[in-house]
Amino acid sequence: MQIKDIVQEKKQQNIQILKEYLESFKNRSRAESNLLTILHKVQELFGYLDKEAIEEVATIIQVPLSHIWGVATFYHYFKLKKPGKHIISVCLGTACYIKGADEIVAKLKEELKTDLGGVSEDGLFSFEEARCLGACSLAPVVMIDDKIYGNLTPQMIPQIIKEYKRKHKE
Numbered sequence: 690m691q692i693k694d695i696v697q698e699k700k701q702q703n704i705q706i707l708k709e710y711l712e713s714f715k716n717r718s719r720a721e722s723n724l725l726t727i728l729h730k731v732q733e734l735f736g737y738l739d740k741e742a743i744e745e746v747a748t749i750i751q752v753p754l755s756h757i758w759g760v761a762t763f764y765h766y767f768k769l770k771k772p773g774k775h776i777i778s779v780c781l782g783t784a785c786y787i788k789g790a791d792e793i794v795a796k797l798k799e800e801l802k803t804d805l806g807g808v809s810e811d812g813l814f815s816f817e818e819a820r821c822l823g824a825c826s827l828a829p830v831v832m833i834d835d836k837i838y839g840n841l842t843p844q845m846i847p848q849i850i851k852e853y854k855r856k857h858k859e
Contacts (some may be wrong), residue, residue, distance in 0.1 A: 699743075703734040707742055711749045722753055724760055728767060737768035773808045773815040775853055777801070777833050782821035782827040787841075793829050794818075796843035800850045813857055814850075 708729055714723055720791060727750070731742050738761050747754040761767045781790050794805065797816060801809040805818050824830045826837025833851075838849060 700735075702738070703827065705741060707731065707734055707745060708749065711728050711746065715812065716722050718810060721750075721756075724757065725764070728757075728761055728764075732767060736784065739771075771812070773813050774857065775813060775834055776815045776817060776821065777831060778817045778819040778821075779805075780822040780824070780828070780830045780832075782828075784825040785822075785830055788828040790829040792843045792845065793831060793841055796846040797831075797850075802845055811854075813854065822845050 691733055703825060707730065711727070714727065731746065734813075735742055743757055743761070744754065746752075747757055747824060761769065777797065779785075779790060779794055781794075788839075797805060801807070801814050801816050803809055804818055805816055808815050819832070822830050822832050822837065824837050824839055828835065829839075829841050831838045831841060832855065833849070838845075
């Protein structure tokens with residue numbers, strides 16, 4: 690079985706879980722009033738608001754697709770595209786910014802070949818900003834998944850990215 694087949698099988702399993710979850714929302718008014726809860730469930734299952742899953746939601750709860758996407762795009766929490774395997778959050782809080790976070794952002798853009806809010810072409814990294822990561826004494830700071838990298842310089846970024854790419858190949 691190829692990886693794409695495994696991924697498709699997992700997606701179908703998640704669609705089935707979603708259908709079962711939506712059974713309790715058959716009443717349209719109940720579904721509309723719980724749309725945020727439903728969208729959270731979709732994101733929990735898929736990691737983002739998968740188009741096919743949202744279409745399934747619209748069909749089952751009988752709410753127009755345009756209304757669902759309107760709600761989804763209004764709230765910053767929801768991811769509308771598939772995230773990378775690793776989430777890179779660069780702190781843009783005051784301490785980090787004063788100590789060169791803008792240079793870190795520029796180097797990450799160069800290395801990842803994407804802007805803030807984007808995903809690298811290889812799908813390995815999502816590139817996000819954070820207002821504060823709570824590690825001001827280590828400024829400038831980047832968090833990759835749950836690991837904090839502090840006292841960064843732009844010259845350190847390529848090696849950090851290279852290490853994650855190496856681990857991914859193993």
